[in-house]
Amino acid sequence: MKILLVEDDLSIGEFLSTTLIAYRYTVDLATDGQLGLELAIQGEYAVIVLDVMLPKLDGLSICRKLREQRCQTPVLMLTAKDSDEDVVVGLDMGADDYVTKPCEPSQLIARIRALLRRQATAMSSSVLQWGKLCLDPNLIQVTYQQQLITLRADS
Missing domain, CATH: 3.40.50.2300 (Response regulator)
Known part of the structure; x- marks a missing residue:
C-alpha cells in the first residue's frame, strides 16, 4: 500500500x-x-x-x-x-x-x-479467500485457519 x-x-x-x-x-x-x-x-x-x-x-x-x-x-x-x-x-x-x-x-x-x-x-471487501487461506490486500495480511502468516521478501 x-x-x-x-x-x-x-x-x-x-x-x-x-x-x-x-x-x-x-x-x-x-x-x-x-x-x-x-x-x-x-x-x-x-x-x-x-x-x-x-x-x-x-x-x-x-x-x-x-x-x-x-x-x-x-x-x-x-x-x-x-x-x-x-x-x-x-x-x-x-x-x-x-x-x-x-x-x-x-x-x-x-x-x-x-x-x-x-x-x-x-x-467493498476485497479479501480473497480459498478454503481456509485468506489474503487481505488492504491490511497486507495472509491468514490460514484464522492464524496470521508472517510474510517476508526474499533477497
Missing part, C-alpha cells in the same frame, strides 16, 4: 519513511505543502500522513483543499501543534486522525492500520 508522507523536516521524514517501509508500505515523501498537495491530487494513496507546519502551503490548507475536491483518502495529521484548539481545527478541516509529535512509531503504525480498516470497511 502506498502512503504519502508530507514532512518538511528531512530527518523526521527519512525516519518515518524507513519505519513505514519496514512495515511493507510504499512511501512517497513530499518536503513542502505545494508538492504534497500535487502528489495527493495526482496519486492514489491509501493514507496521507500530513504535517501542519509546512513551507509553501500548510497542512490544514492541504487537508481542506483535498476535502473540497471530494478526496476520500484518509488523512492523519502528525504535528507538534498539540493544543486542544489545534486538534479541533485539524479534525474540522477534514483530518481523520490527529497525532502529536513526538510519537512512538508503533502507535503511528497502529493508527494507520486503523484508518485502513475503516476505509476497507467503507469500501
Whole structure:
C-alpha cells in the first residue's frame, strides 16, 4: 500500500519513511505543502500522513483543499501543534486522525492500520479467500485457519 508522507523536516521524514517501509508500505515523501498537495491530487494513496507546519502551503490548507475536491483518502495529521484548539481545527478541516509529535512509531503504525480498516470497511471487501487461506490486500495480511502468516521478501 502506498502512503504519502508530507514532512518538511528531512530527518523526521527519512525516519518515518524507513519505519513505514519496514512495515511493507510504499512511501512517497513530499518536503513542502505545494508538492504534497500535487502528489495527493495526482496519486492514489491509501493514507496521507500530513504535517501542519509546512513551507509553501500548510497542512490544514492541504487537508481542506483535498476535502473540497471530494478526496476520500484518509488523512492523519502528525504535528507538534498539540493544543486542544489545534486538534479541533485539524479534525474540522477534514483530518481523520490527529497525532502529536513526538510519537512512538508503533502507535503511528497502529493508527494507520486503523484508518485502513475503516476505509476497507467503507469500501467493498476485497479479501480473497480459498478454503481456509485468506489474503487481505488492504491490511497486507495472509491468514490460514484464522492464524496470521508472517510474510517476508526474499533477497
